[in-house]
Amino acid sequence: MSHDLRVERWFDAPPEEVFDAYTDPAAQREWYRDQPGWIVQAKCDLRVGGRWTVAFGPPGAEPYRETNVFEQVDRPRRLVYTSRVTMPDGSSFDTGMEVTFQERDGRTQLTIVHTGFPSAELRDDHRGGWPDFLDRLARVVDARVAG
Secondary structure: OOEEEEEEEEEOOOHHHHHHHHHOHHHHHHHOOOOOOOEEEEEEOOOOOOEEEEEEEOOOOOOEEEEEEEEEEEOOOEEEEEEEEEOOOOOEEEEEEEEEEEEEOOEEEEEEEEEEEOOHHHHHHHHHHHHHHHHHHHHHHHHHHHO
């Protein structure tokens, strides 16, 4: 059985700004500025078949690692990719991601459909983490639009 979730968020910016902040490695490093001293490494090859890798965690500890492979890239409307998350203990799990960026009246509705969690508990952990992630993304988008 697969456990899925859907998350939505509005941004006061055009889809191009939100899409670029979502996929930009520099922005990803900025998302973790609230975690002093955390190690954050990010690379993104934004093309079908390209890899997007992120490693993050406190210094001196094994980091969390995400390895994503793009299946569809339609800037600034849609991303589809597979995601493998490797936990600090070496365990891992795979999920699918579909992210859409829909413009309405100069704003962007970001919708994330995150599929394939192996357990309801893991899905619920991510459901609890998405709001914080999207708050961090909004901070980057707002700074870019204001700047």
